[in-house]
Amino acid sequence: KLQECYCDRPGLLKILDDLTDQILADTFETQDLAFVGILAGGAAVADYLAARASEKLGITIPVAYVDIHLYRDDVIDTDHDPLTRETEIPFALKNKHIVLVDDVLFTGRTVRAALTALLAKGRPRVVRLAVVVDRGFRELPIHADFVGVRLETRRDQAVRVRRANSPQEESGIYIFE
Numbered sequence: 662k663l664q665e666c667y668c669d670r671p672g673l674l675k676i677l678d679d680l681t682d683q684i685l686a687d688t689f690e691t692q693d694l695a696f697v698g699i700l701a702g703g704a705a706v707a708d709y710l711a712a713r714a715s716e717k718l719g720i721t722i723p724v725a726y727v728d729i730h731l732y733r734d735d736v737i738d739t740d741h742d743p744l745t746r747e748t749e750i751p752f753a754l755k756n757k758h759i760v761l762v763d764d765v766l767f768t769g770r771t772v773r774a775a776l777t778a779l780l781a782k783g784r785p786r787v788v789r790l791a792v793v794v795d796r797g798f799r800e801l802p803i804h805a806d807f808v809g810v811r812l813e814t815r816r817d818q819a820v821r822v823r824r825a826n827s828p829q830e831e832s833g834i835y836i837f838e
């Protein structure tokens with residue numbers, strides 16, 4: 662059941678643009694920059710951030726995705742770790758400056774699994790983490806370097822980050838319970 666609309670479409674786009682600026686302000690070797698989205702929720706966010714960053718820098722920044730089998734996507738009632746599935750990275754990770762991207766950071770178990778999947782494919786020089794929403798409740802020593810918004814949620818709530826392609830559709834950040 663919808664509890665609260667944190668922001669609408671323009672608010673979400675502002676958050677994503679600010680996130681892009683945070684990332685670029687921290688990235689010196691932009692020629693080595695690449696985005697890696699955590700499927701499924703992080704993929705569209707990674708696409709958007711990469712497109713904005715590419716636009717701002719006037720270069721094409723590569724994007725790849727890591728596939729993590731999620732037991733806890735929106736349903737938060739399990740003690741199992743997310744398992745790692747097949748991951749395709751279409752560029753060499755060696756010496757890359759990787760920005761790992763997800764929509765929502767919660768316990769940190771998904772990021773832990775994504776790092777395992779990513780590092781099995783090569784040795785980037787540095788990996789940073791960008792998330793649209795940090796809703797707290799970490800269970801591992803994982804933090805995001807770039808955060809769109811920190812939301813106070815209860816454990817039993819869920820956050821939705823949605824950027825629909827048409828302005829007519831419902832877009833924004835919502836809290837459900």
Ligand code: 5GP
Pocket residue numbers: 699702703731733734735763764765766767768769770771772796818819820821822
């Ligand atoms: P964690 O593994 O940190 O507990 O949960 C993060 C992962 O689960 C992310 O991939 C995210 O997509 C999903 N997730 C956790 N909580 C929420 C939530 O409230 N809303 C959404 N959309 N995804 C969540």
Ligand code: MG
Pocket residue numbers: 699700701702703731734764
């Ligand atoms: Mg997810």
